[in-house]
Amino acid sequence: VFKRFVEIGRVAFISFGPHAGKLVAIVDVIDQNRALVDGPCSGVRRQAMPFKCMQLTDFVLKFPHSARQKCVRLAWEKENINEKWAATRWAKKIEAREKKAKMTDFDRYKVMKAKRMRNRIIKHEMKKLQKMSSKKGKKPKKQEKPEKPEKGQKSEKVRKAQKAPK
Amino acid sequence: MAGETAAGEKKPGEKAPGKKKTGEKPAEQKAVGEKKKKVKKHHASRNPVLARGIGRYSRSAMYARKALYKRKYTAPETKIEKKKKEKPRATITKPVGGDKNGGSRVVKIRKMPRYYPTEDVPRKLLSHGKKPFCQHKRRLRASITPGTVLILLTGRHRGKRVVFLKQLGTGLLLVTGPLVINRVPLRRAHQKFVIATSTKVDISGVKIPKHLTDAYFKKKRLRKPKHQEGEIFDTEKEKYEITEQRKSDQKAVDSQILARIKKVPQLRGYLRSTFCLSNGVYPHKLVF
Numbered sequence: 001v002f003k004r005f006v007e008i009g010r011v012a013f014i015s016f017g018p019h020a021g022k023l024v025a026i027v028d029v030i031d032q033n034r035a036l037v038d039g040p041c042s043g044v045r046r047q048a049m050p051f052k053c054m055q056l057t058d059f060v061l062k063f064p065h066s067a068r069q070k071c072v073r074l075a076w077e078k079e080n081i082n083e084k085w086a087a088t089r090w091a092k093k094i095e096a097r098e099k100k101a102k103m104t105d106f107d108r109y110k111v112m113k114a115k116r117m118r119n120r121i122i123k124h125e126m127k128k129l130q131k132m133s134s135k136k137g138k139k140p141k142k143q144e145k146p147e148k149p150e151k152g153q154k155s156e157k158v159r160k161a162q163k164a165p166k
Numbered sequence: 167m168a169g170e171t172a173a174g175e176k177k178p179g180e181k182a183p184g185k186k187k188t189g190e191k192p193a194e195q196k197a198v199g200e201k202k203k204k205v206k207k208h209h210a211s212r213n214p215v216l217a218r219g220i221g222r223y224s225r226s227a228m229y230a231r232k233a234l235y236k237r238k239y240t241a242p243e244t245k246i247e248k249k250k251k252e253k254p255r256a257t258i259t260k261p262v263g264g265d266k267n268g269g270s271r272v273v274k275i276r277k278m279p280r281y282y283p284t285e286d287v288p289r290k291l292l293s294h295g296k297k298p299f300c301q302h303k304r305r306l307r308a309s310i311t312p313g314t315v316l317i318l319l320t321g322r323h324r325g326k327r328v329v330f331l332k333q334l335g336t337g338l339l340l341v342t343g344p345l346v347i348n349r350v351p352l353r354r355a356h357q358k359f360v361i362a363t364s365t366k367v368d369i370s371g372v373k374i375p376k377h378l379t380d381a382y383f384k385k386k387r388l389r390k391p392k393h394q395e396g397e398i399f400d401t402e403k404e405k406y407e408i409t410e411q412r413k414s415d416q417k418a419v420d421s422q423i424l425a426r427i428k429k430v431p432q433l434r435g436y437l438r439s440t441f442c443l444s445n446g447v448y449p450h451k452l453v454f
Contacts, residue, residue: 105317105327105454106365109436 009061012054040073304337309362313369317361317441325440344420347437363454372422
């Protein structure tokens with residue numbers, strides 16, 4: 001049922017508080033509510049932190065309990081947690097949310113245009129397939145393939161639209 | 167003899183100070199200037215005192231003794247007085263029309279007031295810092311710079327995105343569509359009723375004609391009521407007509423701006439679109 005556990009070396013994401021948005025590693029457990037936590041590569045000093053503000057990630061580092069910061073840093077860099085984190089969907093969702101919030105009026109317009117174009121293409125393909133299927137009788141046709149390259153196009157367009165003004 | 171002695175008194179009296187002055191070289195020029203402007207060194211009183219407050223000679227005797235008949239001064243004729251000799255025209259002759267046509271009548275240019283109030287207006291207390299509108303300080307939000315795309319919020323062009331050109335003398339913003347893009351001409355907009363977006367068009371080299379001022383844009387009102395109330399509503403301009411000058415000015419400005427708009431991709435379409443809110447869109451959360 002539970003897949004992520006609080007253990008020594010578990011990398012956690014801080015959801016609220018002064019260090020919101022940063023990654024830390026659990027170094028030791030203090031009591032039922034708090035852990036000793038350290039984030040040498042993410043700018044969090046070694047400190048006690050309540051479990052409530054931590055959200056566990058999939059990453060676990062290997063170091064003994066109460067290891068000093070240098071060891072934690074070594075383990076962190078060995079596992080390349082920063083890059084792995086940036087590659088996760090979680091981190092990407094956060095980034096997308098931030099970008100959306102920073103969108104200016106012009107960006108919103110460009111995104112609207114890109115979305116509209118993409119939807120038109122999809123609709124066009126759908127209509128084509130529907131026509132074909134209605135003509136040839138009721139044969140189920142796979143509709144996945146034409147969508148995937150278009151989704152890639154759309155995300156590219158959106159990213160371009162957001163990156164261009166910046 | 168008395169006359170002689172009097173004359174004798176004056177001359178050495180006058181000469182002596184004169185000699186003294188000429189004796190002093192650096193004071194010469196000053197003395198010369200002083201002689202022209204001021205009375206020379208003052209003589210002692212020519213009216214010996216009999217008792218405190220009482221002089222020996224009467225007023226008229228003193229007039230003669232001081233030779234005031236010779237000393238009548240007029241103020242020098244200033245340039246203003248010279249100019250004033252040209253009196254302004256007080257009357258004008260106008261032809262008589264209407265019933266008694268022909269001939270002319272003389273009309274005063276500056277007429278006497280037709281009404282004198284019974285009470286004079288009381289003097290107003292001094293006020294501090296209350297300036298008329300023309301002297302007010304004009305401010306401009308830091309987010310609004312030449313070339314910024316603004317969203318108009320009021321007026322017939324509400325929701326349209328428009329390019330800001332400059333701030334006019336009264337503080338209003340001079341703004342243009344450009345006309346071919348969204349049908350907004352060269353127009354004034356109020357700073358408070360405008361959202362400044364962060365999108366900017368580079369208007370560095372654009373020359374805006376100098377005659378585009380507030381007076382150019384001000385609405386014209388015909389005011390010639392000839393006491394015929396039925397006709398008043400007809401003579402006032404109901405329809406606004408676009409003058410040729412406005413068209414030419416619009417072209418002159420827009421041609422420069424359009425070139426720069428075309429350089430930015432999708433900007434033209436952006437300016438053509440209108441701003442609107444929909445479900446889930448909250449202005450306080452939007453970044454403009």
